[in-house]
Amino acid sequence: MKKTLRYNYRLNPTPEQEVKLIEFGATARGIWNLLLSETMRRYDYDKTFFFYKDMASLLKKLKSFEEFAWIKTFDSAAAQQVARDLEAALKNAFSKGRLQRFPKHKISYKRKKLHNDSFRAVNNSNCIRIENRTISIPKVGKVPIVLHRNLVSKIKTVTIQYRHGRWECSITQEVECKTAKNRLTSITGFDINSKQTVVGSNGFVSDNPKFLRQSKEKLTHLQRQLSRRKKGSNRWQKTKQRINKLHGKISRQRLNFAHQVSRQITNETGILVFEDLNVKAMQQFNGSMVADNVMGLITQLAKYKADLEGKLYHEIGRFEKSTGICSECGQRHVLSLSERYFTCTACATYQSRDLSAAKSIAKTGELDLIAAEIVARVIPTSQHKSAIKMKVFEVSKLVEGSEKKEAA
Ligand SMILES: [Zn+2]
Numbered sequence: 444m445k446k447t448l449r450y451n452y453r454l455n456p457t458p459e460q461e462v463k464l465i466e467f468g469a470t471a472r473g474i475w476n477l478l479l480s481e482t483m484r485r486y487d488y489d490k491t492f493f494f495y496k497d498m499a500s501l502l503k504k505l506k507s508f509e510e511f512a513w514i515k516t517f518d519s520a521a522a523q524q525v526a527r528d529l530e531a532a533l534k535n536a537f538s539k540g541r542l543q544r545f546p547k548h549k550i551s552y553k554r555k556k557l558h559n560d561s562f563r564a565v566n567n568s569n570c571i572r573i574e575n576r577t578i579s580i581p582k583v584g585k586v587p588i589v590l591h592r593n594l595v596s597k598i599k600t601v602t603i604q605y606r607h608g609r610w611e612c613s614i615t616q617e618v619e620c621k622t623a624k625n626r627l628t629s630i631t632g633f634d635i636n637s638k639q640t641v642v643g644s645n646g647f648v649s650d651n652p653k654f655l656r657q658s659k660e661k662l663t664h665l666q667r668q669l670s671r672r673k674k675g676s677n678r679w680q681k682t683k684q685r686i687n688k689l690h691g692k693i694s695r696q697r698l699n700f701a702h703q704v705s706r707q708i709t710n711e712t713g714i715l716v717f718e719d720l721n722v723k724a725m726q727q728f729n730g731s732m733v734a735d736n737v738m739g740l741i742t743q744l745a746k747y748k749a750d751l752e753g754k755l756y757h758e759i760g761r762f763e764k765s766t767g768i769c770s771e772c773g774q775r776h777v778l779s780l781s782e783r784y785f786t787c788t789a790c791a792t793y794q795s796r797d798l799s800a801a802k803s804i805a806k807t808g809e810l811d812l813i814a815a816e817i818v819a820r821v822i823p824t825s826q827h828k829s830a831i832k833m834k835v836f837e838v839s840k841l842v843e844g845s846e847k848k849e850a851a
Contacts, residue, residue, distance in 0.1 A: 444620045453589040454610040468560025470517045472549045498526035518581040520565040561604035607691020621753040627713030632805025642797035644805040705744035714755040716808030770802035
């Protein structure tokens with residue numbers, strides 16, 4: 444099984460290249476808006492949609508008109524990519540089981556340094572290459588790139604965007620997953636609590652890191668400063684830019700943290716069980732969860748890392764209550780948010796709320812997976828007795844098949 448992964452790199456374009464990149468971003472936005480308007484007009488007319496083929500041929504036709512000369516200066520593969528993205532957005536908006544809305548027109552932020560246009564170049568016949576610390580972008584040239592990590596495989600596409608005060612490109616590459624293991628040792632449940640800490644049933648604990656809290660304090664400070672400044676003034680602009688940069692820093696810190704935690708928990712266990720975070724959010728989180736979804740990020744990353752390693756990721760079903768269940772006897776308790784520890788009313792075990800929740804998530808996950816015949820418990824072949832009792836599972840072939848179905 445192959446997976447498309449995205450890696451972000453920093454770009455340092457020359458002033459001339461920067462002008463080009465800004466122009467291309469605006470062009471991509473223009474094409475998106477043009478095609479979207481056409482699609483909507485067509486829908487009003489005969490209730491059908493434009494699809495990729497119609498869009499591509501429309502672009503081809505428009506190129507010959509003088510007022511659409513701006514399309515000609517753009518990389519044609521990137522223009523086709525806009526059409527592909529729009530088609531995907533339209534299809535998503537109408538497919539069942541997805542919650543995407545109908546695509547919107549893109550607006551530009553006229554103020555310099557705050558625009559967030561982007562465009563995506565496609566690597567046709569090796570036109571995008573990395574050599575001598577530059578990346579060649581069609582019709583732009585060799586743009587200096589900061590290669591903080593090596594490429595893992597061939598480049599598929601490159602998205603170029605100005606974000607948070609710097610140029611970035613995100614490169615998609617195809618990575619081969621390790622073959623799914625047919626034996627997995629250990630199953631671990633993970634509870635994410637309202638303090639946004641991850642607790643594993645194997646004893647793993649990760650705290651919401653200090654640097655994120657510090658950056659957030661700084662952000663509140665700057666936002667307060669901004670509200671004191673006269674809107675539109677030079678000093679206001681300056682603060683606004685600092686806020687924008689800080690947002691960038693926070694999002695990079697958050698991503699980095701999520702990568703580290705998800706890597707660690709994937710390495711430590713064979714089967715990862717999480718709660719469905721949507722339900723979790725409804726049950727107990729407040730507004731900050733939506734705004735600062737580092738936990739959602741961790742589960743997302745853990746999922747693909749598990750796939751890459753040939754391990755199993757499982758989310759337990761909706762409305763499965765995990766908090767307040769005794770890890771020894773299964774007795775249910777109603778706990779208030781402030782109760783971090785409790786004593787079981789049935790068997791008198793004193794336990795941490797988070798750890799017992801994680802254990803109950805692991806238990807539910809195990810039952811789920813066995814019931815769905817995805818795994819089966821087996822007795823380990825090596826008979827030497829270790830101090831820790833390892834659970835061993837045999838994975839049925841079914842998993843690979845269902846994965847393929849999902850990918851198609
Ligand atoms: Zn109990």
